[in-house]
Amino acid sequence: MNEQQRKEMDQVRQKDPKNNLERIKDKSTDEFMKYFETTYQPPNMRDAQRRRKKDVDVHYDFTIPEEMEGVGEDRKYLIRTYGCQMNEHDTEVMAGIFETMGYEPTKQAEEADIILLNTCAIRENAENKVFGEIGHLKSLKRENPDLILGVCGCMAQEEGVVNRILQKHPFIDMIFGTHNIHKIPELLKEAMFSKEMVIDVWSKEGDIIENLPRSRKGKIKAWVNVMYGCDKFCTYCIVPYTRGKERSRLPEDIIQEVRHLAAQGYKEVTLLGQNVNAYGKDLDLDYGLGDLMDDLHKIDIPRVRFTTSHPRDFDDRLIEVLAKGGNMLDHIHLPVQSGSSDVLKIMGRKYSREDYMELVRKIRAAMPDATLTTDIIVGFPNETEEQFQETLSLVEEVGFEAAYTFIFSPRENTPAAKMRDKVSMEEKKERLQRLNALINKQARETMETYENEIVHVLVEGESKNNPDVLAGYTKRNKLVNFVGPESAIGNIVPVRITKAKTWSLDGEMAETTVGVKE
Known part of the structure; x- marks a missing residue:
């Protein structure tokens, strides 16, 4: 001052x-x-x-x-x-x-x-x-x-x-x-x-402000916003009201930002949007998220992720580009919310269980080893036991390796908040426990396949639980803890997995990258 x-x-x-x-x-x-x-x-x-x-x-x-x-x-x-x-x-x-x-x-x-x-x-x-x-x-x-x-x-x-x-x-x-x-x-x-x-708080939702300064956390991974807002109006969600309508940044501005991050030595960028794969639909261009990802595929940065996607907007062009590999990762977070077509309809998701499973089939055909994770809401108003069982069966059929699971939380002024609900909180909590038990089982089984394998780990720093141990993530977003030199921080290094846990892997530095499992 x-x-x-x-x-x-x-x-x-x-x-x-x-x-x-x-x-x-x-x-x-x-x-x-x-x-x-x-x-x-x-x-x-x-x-x-x-x-x-x-x-x-x-x-x-x-x-x-x-x-x-x-x-x-x-x-x-x-x-x-x-x-x-x-x-x-x-x-x-x-x-x-x-x-x-x-x-x-x-x-x-x-x-x-x-x-x-x-x-x-x-x-x-x-x-x-x-x-x-x-x-x-x-x-x-x-x-x-x-x-x-x-x-x-x-x-x-x-x-x-x-x-x-x-x-x-x-x-x-x-x-x-x-x-x-x-x-x-x-x-x-x-x-x-x-x-x-x-x-x-609500002066003009339609503007995009470029060239804002940023104080990023670290020099290894970076968030890059590609669009703002959401137009889906799912009946339980407040985001379209709080974040406004969908509006995309221009491709050249995003590409320039990612190139700048690559020049600074960043190893990974995550493209962000409330509904990131609706990117470009509001622009007067024949250019979507798949086209943007294809352009980023050519930039010398090791890893490019995106979140969060909506199944309705996950098109064949995006799948085609992701299947090219390279810095395009095959870890896909694909929120389903429910395995019941009836519940999905009341949620306003505008796809059915069958639509979702067809999308999963396309992804698996193009990327057989893709890791799929998801979001699931338990206890949506008047969800029956049979409808909940459909969610459990979908989780098994897809083989989700992780999931964010929540009990339905009514948000003021959303349609779902006005629905009368006959399901007790006790029953909702019991269902959440059953769902989490299944997710944990699948996560553990997946992790066990990594034992004795070598993975590439982007080392982010010391483990939160042990300063003598380093921690980082694989391309498929698996947390790995291992003993290694401080010089490994900020680099992608080979690690041999010695022990699998439900949500993380323990390992040791490897001298070879032959037979790497991502």
């Missing part, structure tokens, strides 16, 4: 000696709601479902406003991230913006001058964690009135969440959504000098 900025802040404090927490406490609920109604325009769920493709503006002119340059000098920031890889990527961008303004990162809340909670709205448990953390931060705010507290991410796009923060947690200084990350400098300026809570 320069001398002029310090003078401005001192002037604000002199005019208003009460700290922010006390000032907000003095406001009545009616005053809050009046302010809320005049400054915040929540997403209209009905309008969202009727939306159509619109032109997307792409901006390449991001800069830090002159008055915010250096504002973070001798100051620290902390971002706590909840949820998916997209949130992790958003956090990297926010961190990059803060560091461009002069802030330094910290892991200690007591040291921070600004704390952001980058939130997830997919499940109720994630929301509960965030509101629990907001409660813990209240004492820090009381001890340090100049501390800036912010809530951002998907939860911030929900009208009910913003209302709850306004009414029960008025010490929060700023709330912004997933489309407004590039506005952090101006939002922060307003939060630092304003007497009001700053809310900016």
Whole structure:
């Protein structure tokens, strides 16, 4: 912060000696709601479902406003991230913006001058964690009135969440959504000098902002966003409302970013999108994810992954490109959600069990050794035991090697949240246990096939459980722990597997790569 900025802040404090927490406490609920109604325009769920493709503006002119340059000098920031890889990527961008303004990162809340909670709205448990953390931060705010507290991410796009923060947690200084990350400098300026809570969550969902700074974790693996939003409107999912309509980055911008990462020595990139294989459908180009992957196939970077895909958009062109091998990996995360066609129809997934199995057949025909993982929801409203059994049989038939499994969590304003449900929570938990037991069995059996085999491992660093052991992943995303030299970190090395566990492999450095199993 320069001398002029310090003078401005001192002037604000002199005019208003009460700290922010006390000032907000003095406001009545009616005053809050009046302010809320005049400054915040929540997403209209009905309008969202009727939306159509619109032109997307792409901006390449991001800069830090002159008055915010250096504002973070001798100051620290902390971002706590909840949820998916997209949130992790958003956090990297926010961190990059803060560091461009002069802030330094910290892991200690007591040291921070600004704390952001980058939130997830997919499940109720994630929301509960965030509101629990907001409660813990209240004492820090009381001890340090100049501390800036912010809530951002998907939860911030929900009208009910913003209302709850306004009414029960008025010490929060700023709330912004997933489309407004590039506005952090101006939002922060307003939060630092304003007497009001700053809310900016749904201004314009259609823009794509390029050239944003990023503070990536490490120099080995990188996230690359290729598209934003989702147009599928599954009946249980809040994402189309919180993340907005599907909009794709231009191919040349993505390819340039991956080339830059390759030049920096990164060994793996993961392409991100809420529905990543719908990439390109909103562009006036005959160019989809398969075409993009084919272009990335030519770049000298060892591994290229993508997540998360939707079975409806997984086309033959993408399968054809993945089958070329090389840096195209044959680990495919393909969420099915249910093995029952009837349940899939109520979920609004717009494919049947038979459609999904036909897609699996095509993938297996092109890539016989492909690893398939998935997402499954247990206990969707009124799911019968017979329908659940169809899910179990599909898991066995496909041979999933891992799965993210969840009990259905109703999200406010989604169609599924309004469905009457006759299935008890006890029964849902029992079904989840049975499903997990099957997934664990299949995972263990797959892992056992790796014993005495040699695999290529991208070494990420020390094991979380043992600093004397290195850890990394195979091309098929199997975690491997082994003893090796520190010089192996950041490289792809051959490892002989000595012991298989359910979710990881133990091994030792190998001197040969003959007979490698990926």
